[in-house]
Amino acid sequence: MALISVGLDHDHVSRDLLERAAVPEHDWSKVLRTLVAQRNVHEAVFVSTCLRTEVVATIDLYHGAIEDITVTLAEVTGLDRAQFDSQLTVHFDRGVVTHLFQVAAGLKSMVPGEFEILGQLRRALDVASEEQTVGGELTELFHRALAAGRRVRAETGIARGTTSFAQASVSMARAELGESLAGADVLVVGAGQLATGVARSMLDLAPAVGTVTIVNRGEARAATLVRSLDDPRAVLAPWTSLAAHAVRSRLIVMAIEATAPVVTRAMLEATAHDVMIVDLGVPRTVAADAAALARVRLVGLEEVGERVREAIGARQGELDQARDLVRLDVERFVDDQRARGAASIVRDLRGHFDEVIDAELARREHDLETLSEAQRDLVRSVVRSVVAKIAHRPTVVLRDAAGTDQGARLTEATRQLFDL
Numbered sequence: 001m002a003l004i005s006v007g008l009d010h011d012h013v014s015r016d017l018l019e020r021a022a023v024p025e026h027d028w029s030k031v032l033r034t035l036v037a038q039r040n041v042h043e044a045v046f047v048s049t050c051l052r053t054e055v056v057a058t059i060d061l062y063h064g065a066i067e068d069i070t071v072t073l074a075e076v077t078g079l080d081r082a083q084f085d086s087q088l089t090v091h092f093d094r095g096v097v098t099h100l101f102q103v104a105a106g107l108k109s110m111v112p113g114e115f116e117i118l119g120q121l122r123r124a125l126d127v128a129s130e131e132q133t134v135g136g137e138l139t140e141l142f143h144r145a146l147a148a149g150r151r152v153r154a155e156t157g158i159a160r161g162t163t164s165f166a167q168a169s170v171s172m173a174r175a176e177l178g179e180s181l182a183g184a185d186v187l188v189v190g191a192g193q194l195a196t197g198v199a200r201s202m203l204d205l206a207p208a209v210g211t212v213t214i215v216n217r218g219e220a221r222a223a224t225l226v227r228s229l230d231d232p233r234a235v236l237a238p239w240t241s242l243a244a245h246a247v248r249s250r251l252i253v254m255a256i257e258a259t260a261p262v263v264t265r266a267m268l269e270a271t272a273h274d275v276m277i278v279d280l281g282v283p284r285t286v287a288a289d290a291a292a293l294a295r296v297r298l299v300g301l302e303e304v305g306e307r308v309r310e311a312i313g314a315r316q317g318e319l320d321q322a323r324d325l326v327r328l329d330v331e332r333f334v335d336d337q338r339a340r341g342a343a344s345i346v347r348d349l350r351g352h353f354d355e356v357i358d359a360e361l362a363r364r365e366h367d368l369e370t371l372s373e374a375q376r377d378l379v380r381s382v383v384r385s386v387v388a389k390i391a392h393r394p395t396v397v398l399r400d401a402a403g404t405d406q407g408a409r410l411t412e413a414t415r416q417l418f419d420l
Helices: 015-021 025-036 062-077 094-104 116-130 136-155 165-181 193-203 219-229 239-248 288-292 301-311 313-363 373-401 405-418
Strands: 002-009 041-048 052-059 089-092 185-189 211-215 234-237 251-254 275-279 296-299
Touching: 002 015, 002 062, 002 094, 015 052, 015 062, 025 041, 025 062, 025 116, 041 062, 041 116, 041 136, 052 062, 052 094, 052 136, 089 094, 094 116, 094 136, 094 313, 116 136, 116 193, 136 313, 165 193, 165 251, 165 275, 165 296, 165 301, 185 193, 185 239, 193 211, 193 219, 193 251, 211 219, 211 239, 219 234, 234 239, 288 296, 313 373, 313 405, 373 405
Parallel strands: 185 211, 185 251, 211 234, 251 275, 275 296
Antiparallel strands: 002 052, 002 089, 041 052
């Protein structure tokens, strides 16, 4: 079986297509079940974030798998198949490893080094495990990618400063609003990892904000977040109060998953003061026409990412170091997989030869009865020595080719020839 990744990402497609292709987490299980029901897909992990919608899978036929995955993506997103043609980014075998390790390291994020992607990959793997659509190969790949991502952040400066959408949003708001944030009301819509990061960063600001109100559809989750913040300025409010809090807040950060805008122009028309809104949702969670209101400053993901790219421009050396670490981790993973693959086929081949020798010697035991014990031992030794010499060359070739396309073909041929 081979590895493949197929998907859309912010580097290669428009924001509009990414929004329409986004799949909410409660539908990931359906996507996974549909994928592994396809002819050419054996295992699958599905990742859908604000920056990418992607399938990582083990497959049989390359082109057949791309077809199966594309059909599935079109079905679950409700988009026409033609909208994916020429838009998908595809990686194969070693390319999948490099790609996933770079994603985990934050090297393919709009905000280089951002931390949210680690949690998103971890969650994607957890859902695949719950649905039993992932086996040992993909599980090992994702665990090693996550470890590489943590190592990059620990050993380089890529994670220094503004390294998440949460931090970037708060930093941008502080830069633009300045002293007007002192004592101001801030509204955070959402209660997940991103919203948590935003809320914590807001409470750490100087000058201090007045209140940070948390609003989320699931009030229990929002209540848990408020308790974890352990700050009297963190306030829980019901979902039904969203419009009221939007009108009186100086800053609104949207960190929620939704299939349609939840903050509309009508909600904001009664605002009596200037309000800055940072919309981190994909699809957008603030109606686009709200930006036309005189008192509204609407900021999207692209602008947040651009601000951060400008801020880290002087840290190119850290990014280069991160890329070097990822390359080393990719090499280690590939070497380990190659050694593991070679060990398996070599072990099976040698075991097969040993079984043949033992069976034949047992069958001919009667013919050896006239020999002394020493002579019988000599016969056994000669037979095993001859078979070992015959097996030597295939063993060396299988080991040397392990982890390559040729190695895969040789392994399959060996298993067929010897019925392993």
